[in-house]
Amino acid sequence: MKINEAAKYLNTTPKTIRFYEQKGLIEPTKDETNQYRYFSENDLYRISTILALREIGISVSDIKSILENPNLTSNQYLDIQRSALFEQWIEMRDMIETIDQMLSQSKSNSFEEIHHLASHLKNLKGVRRKWQDRWNFDAQAIDYDENIKKEGHVFNVHEGYDEALAKVKEKVRLQTGDTVVDIGIGTGNLGSQFLSEGQKVIGVDQSENMLMKCKEKHPEIETRKGHFLALPLLDLSADAIVSSYALHHLTDDEKLLALEEMDRVLKPNGQICIADLMFEDDKHRKRVLKNFEKAGNQLAIDCILDEYYANKSTLVDWLEGKGYQVETIQFNVILGLIYAKN
Ligand SMILES: C[S@@+](CC[C@H](N)C(=O)[O-])C[C@H]1O[C@@H](n2cnc3c(N)ncnc32)[C@H](O)[C@@H]1O
Known part of the structure; x- marks a missing residue:
């Protein structure tokens, strides 16, 4: 598939795909005679995973380390997307629960309590995102x-x-x-x-x-x-x-x-x-x-x-x-x- 077709298929733009290529996240094969890029099925899975991870706010450099192996299988790409979606889902659930609690607090007009809940949510987000594999x-x-x-x-x-x-x-x-x-x-x-x-x-x-x-x-x-x-x-x-x-x-x-x-x-x-x-x-x-x-x-x-x-x-x-x-x-x-x- 050429770049325009790939972009249309993935509901993105050729410019976006070129950007990820420049960042070294994807390596489509190139026809040296006319410089056309060709995207395989695996490239499409990879780009769709990149787009999904970007959608939920993961930085390009973090995506680069998540997708370090250029030969992941389609199932592995889907598995990575599922994991990221669960992270997002749990964060959303925390937010909804906090809003529910704020609404019930607001009946008693306790600004302090609401402020406390907002900081608790921020802290929770911080704890969930902070973990890193220090042990490789x-x-x-x-x-x-x-x-x-x-x-x-x-x-x-x-x-x-x-x-x-x-x-x-x-x-x-x-x-x-x-x-x-x-x-x-x-x-x-x-x-x-x-x-x-x-x-x-x-x-x-x-x-x-x-x-x-x-x-x-x-x-x-x-x-x-x-x-x-x-x-x-x-x-x-x-x-x-x-x-x-x-x-x-x-x-x-x-x-x-x-x-x-x-x-x-x-x-x-x-x-x-x-x-x-x-x-x-x-x-x-x-x-x-x-x-x-x-x-x-x-x-x-x-x-x-x-x-x-x-x-x-x-x-x-x-x-x-x-x-x-x-x-x-x-x-x-x-x-x-x-x-x-x-
Ligand atoms: C020391 S190994 C133990 C593996 C196995 N359970 C065993 O008993 O042999 C620790 C494993 O936990 C995983 N792990 C560490 N922290 C984790 C986390 N926050 N979430 C998911 N897996 C984690 C590591 O990637 C690693 O595979």
Whole structure:
């Protein structure tokens, strides 16, 4: 397809398409004799994804990094668009809820309250948008499974990994045909454990390469690009939500928003099971760090401080406040599990 046809087909202008070409976002083939550009079906998917992402306010440079791989498949383009739309949808929902609250406040004419709600909304938007992959999981995907088997000399962050994942599987009781969502699925080590009993497994991850690796190992898993803070799932669509070694990449504020998202997509009588790096509570955290300090284990301290290990008590309080019945396990000084049923 030539540029004019492509623009018409995508309801945009040739100028816009040329702009994205200049920015290096698309590379149509060029006929050197007459300089005509030719757009393949994959180019059209790519341009339509760029247009969709621009529509919801993502900057050109951010789009460039999202679409780093020039050979994404049409399904991957659609998956990226879905993820972005869920983010937008959740932001809109926050806005609508805030307006509803403002309208009810305005009856009592409390300007202060309204101002407070507006700042809360701004803050929420900030928290949802701020998260960044500081750990470059796309680069880790290739040898992640080998790396987790390696034992560090002085600090083994994956001590108890297999035991924790097996415990999640044991705790979560499902019927055939139920839907289980694994958030931060990585290469699929936890989610795949639910395949043998006929459950539908959906794996969510923010890393395209992790999702590709997961699909390669377990084609039966449905992978979805997405984020803890804007799950690419409709309300009340999951019987269980599981997650392992992923939540500690979110700050404490973000973790509570992530729990809210889990609560949104979970069906009544649903289950949440999280195995992750976490302390019992703040006292426990301080004690563990002190003990590493006494032992001169600076590596352990640096590893812990580079991430956001949870205080289990904070997550349990949140879940209990929402009416969940909660059980917890601590496998070792840094690894815990939370099982919650609503
Ligand atoms: C350490 S790996 C754990 C993978 C797997 N769950 C396991 O137990 O082996 C962390 C995974 O969580 C994903 N992740 C981290 N933060 C995330 C977020 N905010 N939203 C979605 N996925 C996230 C990463 O991309 C990565 O694949």
